[in-house]
Amino acid sequence: DTPDGRAQYAQRFAAVEPVFANLRANKRLDRFTLRGRLKVDTQWKLYCRVHNIEKIAKSGYAA
Template sequence: MYDKRPQIKKAALFKPEDFRFDPDTKTCLCPAGKRLYSNGSNCVFSGYRAIKFQGAQQDCVPCTLCNQCLRRPEKTRTRQVAFFLGKAPGRESHTDRIKAKIDSDLGKQMITRRFATVEPLFGNLRGNKGLDRFTLRGRSKVDGQWKLYCLTHNIEKLAHHGYGC
């Protein structure tokens, strides 16, 4: 049976917001008021710059708040904390690059042409002809089926513009 009695919750741990970080002097104070040492001033995590700090053993081991600060005080003796400073320079993601390309004047022209040429093809094949899925499996078979779909579309275009008479 499920135990419905109220569970005793473990004390919430300190979060990075509980530490006082000064970006101008690049210093950090823990909730107990002790100064943490910088152990990485220009780190990159997932494309973001960060500054890492770590507490000194002489401050963290005797501290009365270590149960609220450390997840496993029996294994880890000092607290580490990182503060993010924004995106790292020179590490532009693929998404950021494509956004910049699409937002440029040339990109807007390319998208306009794509909507005028490619999108009607998909709309015609899916909406008018009901060709909305591939029935074959494997790259070469699907490629052949796609070419047949396109051939069907192009033959219809030619017929409507008077090339089949």
């Protein structure tokens, strides 16, 4: 509740939290479907790439 804490929370919310919310709610990434560190890492990177491609497509960059 301190001013410094509020500023940190606002910065975190603006940068990171919406990405995880999108992956969890819209992409239904509640848990990984594969086992093993390499496979989970690959699956995570795939979801991140899909998220970034959607951001590029929605920004009109490809048009």
